Amino acid sequence: xxEETLSAEEPxxxxxxxxxxxxxxxxxxxxxxxxxxxxxxxxxxLKSGERFGLVGESGSGKSTIALSLLRLIKPPGKIEGGHVFxxxxxxxxxxxxxxxxxxxxxxxxxxxxxxxxxxxxxRIRDQFILAYKDHDIDVKRSGxxxxxxxxxxxxxxxxxxxxxxxxxxxxxxxxRVCIALAISLSPSVIIADEPTSALDVVVQWQVMxxxxxxxxxxxxxxxxxxxDMGLMAQFVDRLGVMYAGKLVEIATVRDMFGDPLxxxxxxxxxxxxxxxxxxxxxxxIPGITPSLLNPPSGCPFHTRCPKVMDHCSSVTPILQEVxxxxxxxxxxxxxx
Amino acid sequence: MPALIExxxxxxxxxxxxxxxxxxxxxxxxSFQIDSDNPSVTSIVGESGSGKTTLARMxxxxxxxxxxxxxxxxxxxxxxxxxxxxxxxxxxxxxxxDPFEVYNPFYRIDHVLETPIKNFKLADTEKGRRDLMIExxxxxxxxxxxxxxxxxxxxxxxxxxRIMVARALLLRPKLIIADEPVSMVDAxxxxxxxxxxxxxxxxxxxxxIYITHDLTTAFQVSxxxxxxxxxxxxxxxxxxxxxxxxxxxxxxxxxGSIPLPDPxxxxxxxxxxxxxxxxxxxxxxxxxxxxxxxxxxxxxxxQTHPPLFHTHPNRVTSCYLYRESPELPMPQxxxxxxSSNREGPPEETEQLDALDAELEVSQENSSTPTSADD
Ligand SMILES: Nc1ncnc2c1ncn2[C@@H]1O[C@H](COP(=O)(O)OP(=O)(O)OP(=O)(O)O)[C@@H](O)[C@H]1O
Ligand SMILES: Nc1ncnc2c1ncn2[C@@H]1O[C@H](COP(=O)(O)OP(=O)(O)O)[C@@H](O)[C@H]1O
Ligand code: SF4
Ligand code: SF4
Ligand SMILES: [Mg+2]
Ligand SMILES: [Mg+2]
Numbered sequence: 001x002x003e004e005t006l007s008a009e010e011p012x013x014x015x016x017x018x019x020x021x022x023x024x025x026x027x028x029x030x031x032x033x034x035x036x037x038x039x040x041x042x043x044x045x046l047k048s049g050e051r052f053g054l055v056g057e058s059g060s061g062k063s064t065i066a067l068s069l070l071r072l073i074k075p076p077g078k079i080e081g082g083h084v085f086x087x088x089x090x091x092x093x094x095x096x097x098x099x100x101x102x103x104x105x106x107x108x109x110x111x112x113x114x115x116x117x118x119x120x121x122x123r124i125r126d127q128f129i130l131a132y133k134d135h136d137i138d139v140k141r142s143g144x145x146x147x148x149x150x151x152x153x154x155x156x157x158x159x160x161x162x163x164x165x166x167x168x169x170x171x172x173x174x175x176r177v178c179i180a181l182a183i184s185l186s187p188s189v190i191i192a193d194e195p196t197s198a199l200d201v202v203v204q205w206q207v208m209x210x211x212x213x214x215x216x217x218x219x220x221x222x223x224x225x226x227x228d229m230g231l232m233a234q235f236v237d238r239l240g241v242m243y244a245g246k247l248v249e250i251a252t253v254r255d256m257f258g259d260p261l262x263x264x265x266x267x268x269x270x271x272x273x274x275x276x277x278x279x280x281x282x283x284x285i286p287g288i289t290p291s292l293l294n295p296p297s298g299c300p301f302h303t304r305c306p307k308v309m310d311h312c313s314s315v316t317p318i319l320q321e322v323x324x325x326x327x328x329x330x331x332x333x334x335x336x
Numbered sequence: 337m338p339a340l341i342e343x344x345x346x347x348x349x350x351x352x353x354x355x356x357x358x359x360x361x362x363x364x365x366x367s368f369q370i371d372s373d374n375p376s377v378t379s380i381v382g383e384s385g386s387g388k389t390t391l392a393r394m395x396x397x398x399x400x401x402x403x404x405x406x407x408x409x410x411x412x413x414x415x416x417x418x419x420x421x422x423x424x425x426x427x428x429x430x431x432x433x434d435p436f437e438v439y440n441p442f443y444r445i446d447h448v449l450e451t452p453i454k455n456f457k458l459a460d461t462e463k464g465r466r467d468l469m470i471e472x473x474x475x476x477x478x479x480x481x482x483x484x485x486x487x488x489x490x491x492x493x494x495x496x497x498r499i500m501v502a503r504a505l506l507l508r509p510k511l512i513i514a515d516e517p518v519s520m521v522d523a524x525x526x527x528x529x530x531x532x533x534x535x536x537x538x539x540x541x542x543x544x545i546y547i548t549h550d551l552t553t554a555f556q557v558s559x560x561x562x563x564x565x566x567x568x569x570x571x572x573x574x575x576x577x578x579x580x581x582x583x584x585x586x587x588x589x590x591x592g593s594i595p596l597p598d599p600x601x602x603x604x605x606x607x608x609x610x611x612x613x614x615x616x617x618x619x620x621x622x623x624x625x626x627x628x629x630x631x632x633x634x635x636x637x638x639q640t641h642p643p644l645f646h647t648h649p650n651r652v653t654s655c656y657l658y659r660e661s662p663e664l665p666m667p668q669x670x671x672x673x674x675s676s677n678r679e680g681p682p683e684e685t686e687q688l689d690a691l692d693a694e695l696e697v698s699q700e701n702s703s704t705p706t707s708a709d710d
Contacts, residue, residue, distance in 0.1 A: 058525075171384065197519075200383035200549040201593040205605030208595075230552070230595035234603040253599045271527045272597045273552045275579060285528075288495060 018085075019188050019221045020046040020069075020107075025082035027061075027068045030075075036292045038064040038077070040245035043319065046189065051215070051222045053232040053253070055268070056242030057289050062225045063112050065242075066193045069223075070109050071099045087188060100134045108182035112193040112225070115174035118166040124152075124177055125162040131181055151180040154217075155210045172203035176210055183214050190215060193225040208235055229272050233257055238325075241265045244290050244300035247319060250327040261328045263305045299331065307332060338410030339369035340510050340543070341395055341428065344667060346404035348390050363387040363394075364567045364641075365404070367667040372409075372510055375541040376675030377534070379554035379575065381590070382564035388547045391564075392515045395545070396430055426456060429504035431497070431533075433516040439488035445499060446484050449473075452506050472502040475539070476532035494525030501532050505540065512536065515547040530557050551590055555579045560650075560673040563587050566625040568641070569666075573651025574674050583653040585609060586626045624655070632657055650674050 027039035038061045046052050054062045067073050069084055071091060084091040086107055091099060103109075111117065118127055128148050137144070149159035155176040166174055175195055182190055192211060196204040208231065215222050224236055232239055232253065239256045241249040241264065249262040260266045267285045287304035290296050296303055302312040312331055319329040346366050351359035368391075370376065380388050393399040394406055397413040406413045408424050416424055439448060449469045452458070459465045470480045476498045483491060483499065491499070497517060504512050514533060518526040534557050536542045548554050554561055555575055562572040563584065571584040582588045593605045610631040616638045623638040624630070630637070636656055644665075645658040650672055652664050670676055 200590075201551065201595070202383060202589055202605070205593040205595070205603065209605060228595065229597045233597045233599045233601075234595040257597060257599060269597075273527070273556050275552060275555055275591075275594065275596065288491070 017048055018045045019048045019050075019087060021083075021085040022065075022069070023083040023085070025065070025068060025084065026080040027064050027073060027077060028080050029077045031293075034293050037245050037295055038292055039068065040292075040295060042082075042242075042245075042247050044240055044247060044250060046221045046223065048188070048221060049216075049219050050238065051212075051224060051236040053236035053239040054223060054225045054242060055227065055229065055232060055239060058227075059289055059292070060242040061245045061292075062242055063193050066109060066111070066191045066223070066225055069189075069191060070103055070107055071096075072109070103134070104131060104182075104187060105135060105185045106187050107189040108185075108187040108191070110175075110178045110182050110190070110192040110195050114178040114193075114195070115166075115171060118174060118177065120166050122165070123162065124148075124164055124166070124169075127177070128162075128181060128184065131184065135185065151184060152177075154183070154214055155180045156206070170203075171199050172207055175199065175207050179207070179211055179214065183218060183220075186218050187220060188218075189221050189223070191223045191225070194227070195224075196231065197226065197228070204231070229257075229268070241268065244295055245292055246300055246329065247327075248301065248329045250319070252325055255323075255326050261322065261326065261333060262301075262330050263307050263332075264301050265328075267306075299329075337372070338407065340372035340409065342369040342407040342410075343367055343391070343395060343401075344404050344407065346391075346394055346401040346406060348387070348394060348399065349402040361567050362390040363564075365666060366391065366569060367404075367669055368562070369670045370511055370543050370545070371676065374675055374678070375537055375543045376560065376673070377537050377544045377546065377558045378673070378675070379546045379548060379558035379561045380564060381548055381551055381554050381561060383549060385566070386564040387567040388549075388564060389515055390567075392430070392513050392545070392547055395513060396428060397424070426507045427510045429507060429509040429512045431500050431504060431512060431514040431517045433519055439496065441488055443487075444484075445486050445488065445491065448499060449503055449506065452503060456507060458506065468506060469502075472505045473499070475505055475535065476502045477528070477535075478502065494528050497525070497529045498532050501529065501536065505536055505542075508540065509542060511543045511545065513545045513547070516549070517546075518553065519548065519550065526553065533557070551579060551594055559675050563590070568625045569644070569654055569669070570626065571651070571653045571655075572644075572669060573648070573672060577648060577651055583647060583651070583658060584626075584655045585630045585632055585657075589629075626655075644669060646672065650677075 022045065023043050025039055025042045029036040029038055042065060054065065056062055064073070068079055073079060079092060082092065086102065091102065094102070125148055148162050152159055152161050157173060157176055161169070161173065161177070169177065195211065196207050199207065212235065224232070226232065236253055239251060239253050240247050241262065243264050249260065249265040256265065257269060260269045271285065285304060290300060290303055296313070298313040298315050299305070299317050302308050305312065309331060315331065317329045317331050319327050321327050322333040344367055346363060348363045349359060349361050380391065382388050390399065394401050397406070400414055408416065411420060450465065453465050453468055459468050473480045473483070478495065478498055483495060488496060512533070518529050530553060533544060537544050546554060546557055558575050560573060561575040561578050563570045563586065565586045571578060571582065571587045578587060579591060582591045589606065589609045592609060595603050612629050612631060612633070616627060616633055616635060618638045622641045624642050627633045627637045634656060642654045642656050643663045644652040644654050645661040646664040647653050647658050647661045652669060652672060664672065
């Protein structure tokens with residue numbers, strides 16, 4: 001399959017290479033009550049320049065994946081197994097020192113609630129300098145000022161913002177500062193964990209528009225984590241659905257919205273509000289999220305699934321590609 | 337007959353005098369009323385800092401207006417006597433954003449429900465108390481045996497928030513004010529919680545004020561909507577008309593910024609309304625709050641605050657683009673609401689059908705095991 005097309009739409013084969021490949025990732029939190037299996041065998045991959053979304057109930061393990069990809073999981077959390085290949089290198093096997101250099105340089109995170117974690121007593125400029133201390137950047141060089149200013153303008157902020165303190169900025173501005181920080185060293189993967197949940201739609205649009213344009217400039221891949229299905233529909237190319245520490249469905253955004261296959265994915269899509277009809281589908285998903293201390297045997301969704309079958313509670317379904325680019329972990333789609 | 341609760345030209349200013357830099361006009365000359373005998377669902381939407389919580393706190397008597405007054409059954413909230421005050425505390429209930437904060441981790445869930453029963457002496461016997469709790473929980477679609485006896489951390493966010501709804505229901509209030517009750521939860525839980533709130537309105541005739549920055553859910557649950565922008569009312573009226581055909585340039589921006597859950601629909605945001613008209617020097621204290629972002633801003637927009645223009649029978653807009661329409665004085669704003677102009681309950685039954693279907697499902701499924709050791 002040799003494609004020599006140079007059209008703007010069709011990415012070349014080289015562009016389609018996998019930037020990030022996560023294989024069978026397990027991350028547990030070792031609490032007094034036992035191991036919380038927050039990420040319990042997750043695999044997915046990210047093509048270069050691709051925008052990938054991760055959705056799922058609160059507590060399903062999304063943020064834990066984000067932190068694990070950067071090896072920022074702190075005790076009692078631990079990566080128990082699996083691989084994270086970033087541009088061919090397995091991050092899980094790197095030394096702490098090697099990993100420190102990869103962060104920001106090759107993979108960067110805009111963490112959940114990042115805008116509230118800016119150091120309140122430091123000017124924005126110092127937050128950048130602090131972030132660079134692990135990298136070979138001469139923070140005394142005069143060019144640095146220029147560079148911070150450029151980064152700020154790139155996310156639609158004034159250069160003067162460098163002199164300001166976090167409390168002088170609105171939520172949307174702080175979130176842009178966090179994006180500017182994340183793109184400082186032109187990483188090939190940017191992870192954004194609920195970057196706009198605390199913002200209203202107008203500011204949300206501005207922030208996401210910014211993120212999209214810097215991402216396109218850099219040619220970076222993005223993992224967007226969130227609850228807002230509208231935002232996902234508008235921003236990502238492919239979507240992964242998490243349930244109780246597992247990915248239960250991965251599909252292109254069109255397939256996910258048009259033809260979800262996993263019963264949980266279907267219920268998630270069915271519970272979306274719409275502006276077209278007030279025939280309000282105010283249908284939540286009955287039942288509660290299973291405990292990750294003692295995840296249910298078999299399919300994690302079997303305690304709430306309307307289509308549950310006899311073997312669902314004993315046999316764990318495996319994530320399989322049941323249609324082109326559409327992966328599902330559910331016994332309904334297994335060959336008899 | 338006086339309104340159950342009425343805000344009369346209320347203004348709330350934080351900080352000092354005109355020259356104080358920290359002075360914030362959180363809400364400006366706002367009037368609004370809720371009838372006692374005509375249960376309604378009204379949304380208040382606006383960006384963060386637009387004054388929504390400030391308004392809610394004043395309606396609840398938790399903050400005093402700087403100007404104007406809040407009346408409960410015609411009496412000033414700040415001057416309520418003992419028995420009126422007690423009745424007010426029963427009649428008007430509130431549900432806040434984060435259900436975690438309300439719960440004490442060391443008490444079982446039962447405690448959250450027992451407290452108001454005891455405080456308001458709603459039942460004399462142990463059995464009476466139990467029955468009340470059970471009835472309330474069932475009304476919000478929770479099976480009592482699933483949650484009674486448990487600790488807060490053993491429940492999901494959606495369950496916790498629904499218990500807050502059940503708790504409010506115990507007192508059979510006339511009005512529930514819900515301030516961003518679902519902004520912390522995922523889409524599925526959001527639907528479940530809003531569903532149970534809506535059900536209280538339909539089944540128990542409880543009025544609801546739903547405060548949110550999410551226009552989509554406001555559209556789903558309410559009949560009438562008020563859009564706030566930086567402390568001023570931008571637009572109000574029939575939610576269908578306002579959301580489908582927004583008039584005020586800010587509402588247009590808001591509607592255009594909603595990311596719709598359909599990858600084939602565009603997401604235009606600010607591109608949809610265009611660039612600001614440019615600098616118009618503000619002279620005094622009176623101007624349209626949106627002038628610096630508005631593509632249609634005209635000199636008159638920075639000279640006086642635009643009044644409410646009565647553009648359609650069921651809606652008003654505070655924008656000079658509609659100055660051909662007759663003006664409507666602020667205190668009469670609520671009179672144009674659909675809920676004020678109908679007899680009996682709202683017409684549309686679609687929502688309730690969907691709700692009934694949902695509750696059936698949840699009753700059926702709630703017998704499924706919910707913890708792993710089952
Ligand atoms: N430090 C910790 N100690 C123990 N358990 C933890 C810790 N951090 C997270 N967990 C648990 O790991 C699971 C996954 O949490 P995570 O934060 O990844 O969820 P999430 O999908 O990002 O949720 P949300 O949508 O609410 O942000 C949860 O059960 C959570 O309680
Ligand atoms: N206690 C307070 N002291 C000073 N300013 C306040 C206080 N409470 C609210 N404000 C200000 O009033 C405005 C409206 O706030 P709020 O009603 O909380 O908005 P919303 O609920 O719509 O986000 C904001 O500018 C806010 O900073
Ligand atoms: S495997 Fe069984 S329980 Fe799990 S989602 Fe599929 S049908 Fe439902
Ligand atoms: S009054 Fe003027 S500035 Fe305000 S929204 Fe209308 S046109 Fe724009
Ligand atoms: Mg998270
Ligand atoms: Mg608020």
